[in-house]
Amino acid sequence: MRTAHQYRLRLTKLQQATIDQWLQLARRQYNYRLAERFNWYEENRCDINACPLICHLPKLKDRPDFYSQKRDLVNSKKLFPEYKNLPSHTLQDVIARVEKTFDRWIKGDGNGKRSGKPRFKGLGRFRSIAFPDPIKPEHLMGRFIQLPKIGKLKMILHRPLPDGFKIKTTAITKKVDSYYITLSLQDSSVPLITPDSPTMENTIGIDVGLKLFLVDDAGGEIxxxxxxxxSEQRLKRLQRSLSRKKKGSIRRQKAIKRVAKAHLKVNNQRKDFHYKTANLLLQQGKNVAHEKLNIKGLAKSGLAKSVNDAGWGQFLQILSIKAERAGLLTIGVNPNGTSQECSHCGQKVKKDLSVRWHSCSCGCELDRDQNAAKNIKYRAVGHSVLNSLGNVLELSGSHQEASALSVLR
Structure with a gap:
């Protein structure tokens, strides 16, 4: 199984200066290769609805691709000798990033969804460099790891590396507080477990929200x-202080760092909460069903600040990764009508967002979010509420029986 471990680096001043220089060289190379593709695109494209009847067609240039730009790195090293200090595969990874972001704009991803037009990286906007080659076991010596053309780097091992692993790729990231190294491992100690098919007994349903982070089908709340x-008031104060500083001054650079550290702290707190919540759910040893939410659409609505603060997308991604390691499943279901349908009899009970209690004519009375979590669980396991109406008919009172029979019709 592939997994990633991130550790903080304790670097010398010379190593910090070297990494900073490499980041700037990689940023310049990224912008240059992206500009090459933009120039080719503008010179060779022709809108079919705006093409003149008589026009001079110039000789079409070859389209820049990964291999042609990779071969051109030899010329870049001749013109700019400082590029010889970077590992060759690190420079090739920069071109691979350009290839990926440009193709996402022109062609789209595997689902055909196109991304926005790529932007050039400004000063300080290129924050990571990759070392795609596998690391040999002899290059990992306790707390030290040896990388090409930079030597031994000291890591702070806050957790041990698993036994029997292989380091496939390595990346160094510069954050506002320090430098970090990310090791992508092929971990053979984690067995491949085939998850069981979701059933009513081995699956739990969760409904995420803004009033409560999540509610499960048993009524548990987080x-x-x-x-x-x-942290909003403190961030506002720091941002006001930043706006008063003169552009280009040393005080402005310090103010920018204070704002960035405050945002980084919020991000770390949120991520820590997501990991702990995912562990709490998976300790039950059951598959987890959730809604397939349009998080990007919600993040552009009037609830944008609250949705971004909750971080549902990051949480579901963490939950999916940790469930895979535990041999469990995360199942996304269609969210339409999960709050409106009764989890006991299946009929729709219309209610506004302000109505937080589900009350049905069949006698079902429970919290709105718990009702939605039960419906999510039923959809994940393919369970139909209509199949359980035999239990509904056992309820006392003729009103409940008539309601159940009306659903059957």
């Missing part, structure tokens, strides 16, 4: 911490 909301 409060939403609102890390950004709690």
């Amino acid at each position: 409060a939403i911490p609102q890390h950004y909301r709690k």
Whole structure:
């Protein structure tokens, strides 16, 4: 199984200066290769609805691709000798990034969804460099790891590396507080477990929200911490202080770092909460069903600040990765009508977002979010509420029986 471990680096001043120089050289190379593709695109494209009847067709240039730009790195090293200090495969990874972001704009991803037009990286906007080659076992010596053309780097091992692993790729990331190294491992100690098919017994349903972070089908609740909301006043104060500083001054650079550190703290708090919540859910040893939410659409609505503060997308991604390691499944279901349908009899009970209690004519009375979590669980396992109406008919009172029979019709 592929897994990633990130460790903080304790570097010398010379190593920090070297990494900073490499980041700037990689940024310049990224912008240059992206500009090559933009120039080719503008010179060779022709809109079919705006093409003149008589026009001079110039000789079409070859389209820049990964291999042609990779071969051109030899010329870049001749013109700019400082590029010889970078590992060759690190420079090739920069071109691979350009290839990926440009193709996402022109062609789209595997689902055909196109991304926005790529932007050039400004000063300080290129924050990571990759070392795609596998690391040999002899290059990992306790707390030290040896990388090409930079030597031994000291890591802070806050957790041990698993036994029997292989380091496939390595990346160094510069954050506002320090430098970090990410090791992509092929971990053979984690067995490949085939998850069981979801059933009513081995699956739980969760409904995420803004009032509570999530509610499961048994009624368990986890409060939403609102890390950004709690830090909002301090962030506003730091941002006002930044706006008063003169551009290009040393004081402005210090103010930018203070703002960045405050945002980094909020991000770390949120991520820590997501990991702990995912562990709490998976300790039950059951598959987890959730809604397939349009998080990007919600993040552009009037609830944008609260949605971003909750971080549903990051949480579901963490939950999916940790479930795979535990041999469990995360199942996304269609969210339409999960709050409106009764989890007991299946009929729709219309209610506004402000109505937080589900009350049905069949006698079902429970919290709105718990009702939605039950419906999510039923959809994940393919369970139909109509199949369980035999239990509904056992309820006392003729009103419940008539309601169940009306659903059958």
